[in-house]
Amino acid sequence: MYLRNNMRNFISLCCLLFIAGKVAAQDSLITNIQSRKSLDLNGKWQYIVDPYETGFYDYRYKELNEKNGDAYWNSGIPANKSEKKEHGYIDKYSIDVPGDWNHQKPEFTYYEGTIWYKKSFDYAKPANECKQYIYFGAVNYRADVYLNGKKLGMHKGGFTPFNFEVPAGLLKDKDNLLVVKVDNKRYADEVPTLNTDWWNYGGITRDVKLVEVPATYIRDFVIQLKKPVNGQAIGKQPEVSGWVKLNDIPASAQNITVQIPELKFSKQFAATGALTQLSFKLPKVQLWSPETPKLYKVIVSTSSDKTEDKIGFRTIEARGPQLLLNGKPVFLRGICIHGEIPQEVRRAYSQQDAEQLLNQAHELGCNMVRLAHYPHDEKITRLADSLGIMVWSEIPVYWTIDFGNAPVLEKAKAQLNEMITRDHNRASIIIWSVGNETPVSPTRTNFMHNLIIRAKQLDDTRLVSAALEVNYSSGKDVNVVDDPLGEFVDLVAFNEYLGWYGGSPDKCRTTNWSTPYNKPLFISETGAEAKTGFHADSLTRFSEEYQEWYFKEQVAMFKRMPANFVGLSPWVMADFRSPKRNNPLYQEGWNRKGLYDDKGNKKKAFYILQNYYKQKSAEALNR
Numbered sequence: 001m002y003l004r005n006n007m008r009n010f011i012s013l014c015c016l017l018f019i020a021g022k023v024a025a026q027d028s029l030i031t032n033i034q035s036r037k038s039l040d041l042n043g044k045w046q047y048i049v050d051p052y053e054t055g056f057y058d059y060r061y062k063e064l065n066e067k068n069g070d071a072y073w074n075s076g077i078p079a080n081k082s083e084k085k086e087h088g089y090i091d092k093y094s095i096d097v098p099g100d101w102n103h104q105k106p107e108f109t110y111y112e113g114t115i116w117y118k119k120s121f122d123y124a125k126p127a128n129e130c131k132q133y134i135y136f137g138a139v140n141y142r143a144d145v146y147l148n149g150k151k152l153g154m155h156k157g158g159f160t161p162f163n164f165e166v167p168a169g170l171l172k173d174k175d176n177l178l179v180v181k182v183d184n185k186r187y188a189d190e191v192p193t194l195n196t197d198w199w200n201y202g203g204i205t206r207d208v209k210l211v212e213v214p215a216t217y218i219r220d221f222v223i224q225l226k227k228p229v230n231g232q233a234i235g236k237q238p239e240v241s242g243w244v245k246l247n248d249i250p251a252s253a254q255n256i257t258v259q260i261p262e263l264k265f266s267k268q269f270a271a272t273g274a275l276t277q278l279s280f281k282l283p284k285v286q287l288w289s290p291e292t293p294k295l296y297k298v299i300v301s302t303s304s305d306k307t308e309d310k311i312g313f314r315t316i317e318a319r320g321p322q323l324l325l326n327g328k329p330v331f332l333r334g335i336c337i338h339g340e341i342p343q344e345v346r347r348a349y350s351q352q353d354a355e356q357l358l359n360q361a362h363e364l365g366c367n368m369v370r371l372a373h374y375p376h377d378e379k380i381t382r383l384a385d386s387l388g389i390m391v392w393s394e395i396p397v398y399w400t401i402d403f404g405n406a407p408v409l410e411k412a413k414a415q416l417n418e419m420i421t422r423d424h425n426r427a428s429i430i431i432w433s434v435g436n437e438t439p440v441s442p443t444r445t446n447f448m449h450n451l452i453i454r455a456k457q458l459d460d461t462r463l464v465s466a467a468l469e470v471n472y473s474s475g476k477d478v479n480v481v482d483d484p485l486g487e488f489v490d491l492v493a494f495n496e497y498l499g500w501y502g503g504s505p506d507k508c509r510t511t512n513w514s515t516p517y518n519k520p521l522f523i524s525e526t527g528a529e530a531k532t533g534f535h536a537d538s539l540t541r542f543s544e545e546y547q548e549w550y551f552k553e554q555v556a557m558f559k560r561m562p563a564n565f566v567g568l569s570p571w572v573m574a575d576f577r578s579p580k581r582n583n584p585l586y587q588e589g590w591n592r593k594g595l596y597d598d599k600g601n602k603k604k605a606f607y608i609l610q611n612y613y614k615q616k617s618a619e620a621l622n623r
C-alpha cells in the first residue's frame with residue numbers, strides 16, 4: 001500500500017512539475033488572494049525613470065552583477081560621505097501603486113521604457129511557520145522583482161497576476177527593500193506585439209501584496225458544474241468536477257474537506273498528492289444566471305490550511321447552432337469594454353472602477369460584456385459574478401503576432417494559463433478568447449489552434465472562441481465567416497464594421513451573413529465613431545447622427561441574421577485612448593467609437609442599441 005501511495009504521489013508530482021514547467025517560469029499562481037492573510041503594499045512608491053536601463057546594465061550593456069552596488073535594486077544610499085552613488089530613491093520622486101504611470105505625470109503620458117519602483121516596509125514575522133509570497137495583480141509589461149538586493153524573479157505579460165516566493169530568512173523586521181524594474185517597451189515577439197489600437201499604459205497597474213500561507217497550503221482549487229453530456233438536463237443532484245492543488249506533497253496523509261454551508265454540504269477526500277481530483281454530486285442548488293446570480297460560499301480545507309471562494313453553479317454549452325445557459329437558449333446582449341477609466345485617462349484597477357464600467361453596461365441593457373482585449377482586473381470578474389453579467393475574457397493575441405515564433409506561443413500560453421487559473425471559479429465567465437482579428441495563414445491557424453487546445457486542457461467547462469476573420473469576397477451580398485479557425489472554436493465570433501470601414505451604413509440593407517460551421521454565430525465587434533456634440537446630417541463622418549444612422553442600419557440587419565445568431569458585443573462602450581487615432585478635429589488620440597464619450601455622456605447611438613436590447617430582453621422573457 002505504502003509503495004503504491006508513493007508511486008501515485010510521484011506521478012502526481014511529475015504531472016504538476018510538467019504543467020508548472022510548461023506554462024509558467026515563476027512560481028505557480030496562488031489563487032483566491034482576497035481570502036488570504038496579506039500585507040497591503042499599495043500606496044506611494046518612490047521611483048527612478050531609467051530609459052537607458054543604467055540600473056540594470058553596465059556601460060558595456062552587460063547585466064549588472066547581483067552584488068553590484070550601482071544596480072538600482074539597491075537603495076543608492078552611500079555608506080559614507082565619500083562613496084559615489086549615481087542613483088537613489090527619495091519622496092520627491094513618488095508615484096501611486098496601483099496605477100499606470102502615464103496618467104500620473106505629464107512627462108509620462110507617452111513614456112515607453114523602464115521605471116524603477118521602490119517600496120520599504122516592515123514585517124512582523126508570525127509565530128507559526130509559514131511561507132511568504134510577493135503577489136502582483138498585474139505589471140505592464142515586464143517586471144524584474146528584487147527584495148533586499150536579491151532577485152525574486154521576472155515576469156512578462158501586462159494583464160495577468162503573478163507571485164514570487166520569498167526565500168526563508170530574506171525578510172527583515174524593519175526596512176525591507178522591495179524594488180521592481182518595470183519596462184513597457186513594445187516588441188514584435190511579445191504578446192501583444194508592436195501594434196495595438198489602445199494606449200500602452202505602463203507600470204504596476206494593479207494591487208501588490210505580501211501574502212502569507214502555511215508551509216503546506218492550498219495553492220488553488222476549482223469546483224465547477226460538469227457540462228451535461230448529450231443534452232441531458234442538469235438534474236436534481238448536479239455533478240461537480242474539479243481538483244485541489246497543494247503547494248507540496250503533504251508529509252503525512254491529509255484529508256481535503258469541501259464545505260458549502262448554505263447547502264449543508266460537507267465531504268472529505270483523501271489527498272492523493274499535490275493534485276487531488278474531485279467529483280461529487282451536490283444537493284439541489286439554485287443555478288447562477290443573469291436573472292438569479294446566486295453565489296455560494298465554498299470552503300476548502302486541509303489539516304493545515306483553509307481557503308474559500310464564492311462560486312456560482314451554472315453550465316454553458318454550444319450545442320450545434322445553439323448557445324445554452326443551464327440548458328436553455330440564451331441571447332448575449334453584450335458590449336466591448338476596455339480596462340480604462342476615460343474620465344481620468346488611466347487603466348481601471350479598483351472596485352469603484354469595476355462598478356462604473358459594469359453599471360454603464362447594465363444601463364445599456366447588457367447581460368454580457370467582452371473584456372477586450374486582455375484580462376481585466378479580478379475585481380470586475382468578481383463583480384460580474386455578483387451582478388449576473390456574463391463575461392468574454394481574452395488574452396492579447398492581437399492582430400500581427402509573430403505566429404511562427406515558438407517562444408511567442410509559450411508567452412501566449414503563459415498568459416492564457418494565468419488568465420484561466422485566476423478566474424476558473426468565476427460563474428460570470430462563459431467564454432475564453434484566444435485572440436482578436438489575427439490575419440489568416442496556416443502558421444497563424446496552427447498557433448491559435450494550439451491555444452484552443454491548451455485552453456480546453458485547462459478548463460473544459462467553458463466555451464473557447466476568438467474574433468475571427470470574415471471572407472468578404474464570396475460575391476453577391478453574402479459575407480461568409482469561413483475562417484479556418486472556426487473549425488476549432490465553440491462559438492463562431494467575428495468583427496464587422498459595415499458602414500464604417502467598408503461602404504456606408506445603408507450597405508447593411510442588402511448584406512447577409514453566413515458560416516459553414518454548425519455553431520452559434522456571434523458579432524464580437526461592430527461600431528462607428530462620433531465626437532460628442534458634433535451634430536450634422538447623417539452622411540457626415542464623426543457626427544453623432546452618422547453613428548446613430550450606423551446603429552439603426554446595423555440593428556435592422558441584426559434582425560435578419562441567420563437562426564444561429566446568438567448575440568453581439570458592439571465596439572465599444574466608451575471612447576478610449578489610442579495613439580493611432582489622430583484626426584485633429586474629432587479624435588486627438590481618442591478612438592471615438594464609444595456609445596458613451598470620455599466624460600460618461602451618452603451619444604445618440606446609445607439609445608438605438610439600448611432600445612434593441614430592450615426588445616431582445618422582452619423577447620427572452622416571453623420565450
Ligand code: GCU
Pocket residue numbers: 197373436437495525571591593
Ligand atoms: C478592431 C479591433 C479593435 C479596434 C477597432 C477599431 O476590430 O479589434 O481593437 O479598436 O477595430 O478599429 O476601432
